[in-house]
Amino acid sequence: MPLSKRQTLTQYLIDQRRRFPGASGELNALILDVSIACKAIARAVAFGELGEVMGDGAAKLGGEVNVQGEVQKKLDVVSNEMFIATAEWSGHLAGMASEEMDAPYQIPKAYPRGKYLLVFDPLDGSSNIDVNVSVGSIFSILRAPQDVIDSGRDVVEADFMQPGTRQVAAGYALYGPVTMLVLTVGNGVVGFTLDPNLGEFKVTHPHITVPADTHEFAINSSNSRFWEAPVKRYVDECLAGKTGPRGKDFNTRWIASMVAEAHRILMRGGVFLYPRDTKDPKKPGRLRLLYEANPIGFIMEQAGGRASTGRVPMLEVQPTELHQRIGLVFGSRNEVERIERYHRETVTPDSASPLFTERSLFRD
Ligand code: AHG
Ligand code: MN
Ligand code: MN
Numbered sequence: 001m002p003l004s005k006r007q008t009l010t011q012y013l014i015d016q017r018r019r020f021p022g023a024s025g026e027l028n029a030l031i032l033d034v035s036i037a038c039k040a041i042a043r044a045v046a047f048g049e050l051g052e053v054m055g056d057g058a059a060k061l062g063g064e065v066n067v068q069g070e071v072q073k074k075l076d077v078v079s080n081e082m083f084i085a086t087a088e089w090s091g092h093l094a095g096m097a098s099e100e101m102d103a104p105y106q107i108p109k110a111y112p113r114g115k116y117l118l119v120f121d122p123l124d125g126s127s128n129i130d131v132n133v134s135v136g137s138i139f140s141i142l143r144a145p146q147d148v149i150d151s152g153r154d155v156v157e158a159d160f161m162q163p164g165t166r167q168v169a170a171g172y173a174l175y176g177p178v179t180m181l182v183l184t185v186g187n188g189v190v191g192f193t194l195d196p197n198l199g200e201f202k203v204t205h206p207h208i209t210v211p212a213d214t215h216e217f218a219i220n221s222s223n224s225r226f227w228e229a230p231v232k233r234y235v236d237e238c239l240a241g242k243t244g245p246r247g248k249d250f251n252t253r254w255i256a257s258m259v260a261e262a263h264r265i266l267m268r269g270g271v272f273l274y275p276r277d278t279k280d281p282k283k284p285g286r287l288r289l290l291y292e293a294n295p296i297g298f299i300m301e302q303a304g305g306r307a308s309t310g311r312v313p314m315l316e317v318q319p320t321e322l323h324q325r326i327g328l329v330f331g332s333r334n335e336v337e338r339i340e341r342y343h344r345e346t347v348t349p350d351s352a353s354p355l356f357t358e359r360s361l362f363r364d
Contacts, residue, residue, distance in 0.1 A: 009035055009181065009192050009201040016185050027185070030092040030116055030141065031169060035181055035201055037086040038137055038173035041079045041123070042194065045135065045175045053078050054130060067102040068288075068323055075129055076100055079122035079137060092116055094144035095155030097322055099291055104155045104322070115149045116168070117142040117160060121291040124172075125257025134176035136259030140295040141169040157322050160290060164315030170295035172259050182208065182266065184302040189266065210305030211269035214332040216251045218261050219273040226277035230310065230342035234273075258287060262296045262330070266303055271335040275310055276327030285327040289319050293328045306336035310343045 007015075013028040044053050053074045066072050080100040087093055088105075091112035096105040099121045107113050120139040128135055142162050148155060171183035179194035181201045191205030217238055224232070238250040253270070255261055261272045276285045287293055297307030297314035307314040307330035317326065329339050 006202040006204065008203075009183075012190060012192075012203055013185075016187060019187070026092045026114060027116065027141070027168060029090060030087065030114075030118070031171075031183070031185075033086045033090055033092075034083070034118070034120075034139055034171070035173075037079075037083045038181060039179070039194065039199065040082045040086070041075075041137055042173065042175050042179040044075065044078055044082070045129070048132070066100055068099070072100060073123070073126045073129055075135075076123045076126050083118075083120055083122050083137075083139075087118055090114070093118055094148045094152075095159065096120070097160050097290065098122055099288065099323070104157060104160065106154050113152045115144055117144050117155065119160060119291045119295075121288070124259040124292065125255070128255070128257050133255065133257065134174060134260040135257055136172050136174040136263075138172045138259055138291055138295050139170065140164075140167050140291060140298070142166055143168060160322055161319045163318055164294035164297050167294060167298045167315075170298040172262065172295065172299070174259055174263050176260065176263075180204075180263070182263065182299060184299050186302065189299055189303040191266075208266050208303050210266055210300065210303045210332055212304070212333045214265075214269035214271060214335055215248055216253060216268075216270040217273070217335070218253045218255075218265075218270060219275075220254055220256070221252075223277055223279060226279040227275060228277065228346075230339065230346045231273065231275045231277075233342050233346075234339050258292060258296065262299070265305070265331040266299070269332045271329065271331035271339070273329045273339070274327065275329060283325050285325045287325060287328045289314075289317060289324045289326045290322065293326055296328075296330060300330045304333065305331055306333045308336055308340055310339055 013031060017023050017025060017028055044051055055074055056071050080098055088107055089111045092114035093107055093116055094113050095107060096118045118141055122137055123135055124138050125135040145159050148159055169185045171181060174180045181192040183190055189208040190203060191208055192201035193204040195202050237245050241249040264270060265272060274286045293314050300307045309327050310329050329336055
């Protein structure tokens with residue numbers, strides 16, 4: 001295949017940095033490190049059964065059940081280690097947090113500490129690994145609080161309690177038929193495809209935008225008996241099709257890899273719901289705020305879509321816990337706004353419960 005003249009990830013990042021003449025280049029270096037971790041994970045995933053990284057984590061790699069009570073796959077653990085190994089040494093990080101680690105990760109004393117926090121889901125959709133369906137990695141970059149930067153002290157959970165509006169960059173890698181990296185540094189959303197000849201990510205989708213309207217929705221309907229009234233109403237109206245209140249037929253999709261659903265929605269529109277439900281009173285939602293909802297939310301908003309809890313914009317939620325779960329709705333703007341309106345129009349019996357109160361920065 002001929003060598004293409006497409007811009008590489010490195011070139012794209014240099015171009016972006018030129019918008020800020022004072023910038024040090026540390027953010028770029030950090031994103032490049034993350035992209036190397038993603039390439040390494042893509043290779044590990046591609047070896048499948050041949051790579052001895054399939055199955056649950058307990059046997060070989062010490063992983064068993066993570067802090068959230070989920071069985072860790074070997075690849076969850078391996079991917080987590082790849083993120084750490086590529087990002088810890090560079091001097092750009094004050095600390096890290098991941099789905100697979102109970103507490104914040106401290107940069108070892110052997111390495112310098114920097115000004116950023118890296119938060120990640122090393123492998124999203126990992127229940128799909130054994131059936132050879134797309135999985136991905138999701139990451140979010142925040143600035144560390146100033147006193148952490150000044151003192152170089154160990155990070156604590158409170159340092160990560162920043163709303164999504166404070167993200168400096170966010171992205172995901174998708175390990176599908178091709179490996180892609182989708183990134184925002186707060187200036188739109190760009191998609192890169194991994195060129196297997198060169199091992200470089202190259203710009204293939206320079207201005208990703210989410211269509212405002214759609215006729216496709218994604219929700220795990222096996223949970224329907226636990227849904228709240230506004231979600232039931234929304235889904236019922238979609239299912240009613242042409243002769244119902246929406247006046248058109250809808251398609252459904254459910255991959256069970258949120259990162260793959262987000263990618264489909266970025267490519268052709270749609271809406272994704274993993275809403276707050278009544279399945280387990282201890283868990284207000286399935287997905288995690290800091291390393292799933294916020295980075296995907298930032299990307300959606302940057303692509304002209306919308307992300308919400310159903311009640312408040314996702315990026316305005318003030319986090320309270322590292323592994324906090326939250327109801328998540330994202331995608332085509334008009335659909336997400338409609339779902340928010342349905343929530344406003346319904347008063348739920350538990351709306352006064354402190355567990356279910358989402359504290360927004362800008363609203364009660
Ligand atoms: P993870 O593999 O990081 O734990 O995340 C899996 C998530 C998400 O990707 C997906 O949308 C959801 O879990 C699927 O949940 P169900 O099994 O309830 O469909
Ligand atoms: Mn996940
Ligand atoms: Mn995961």
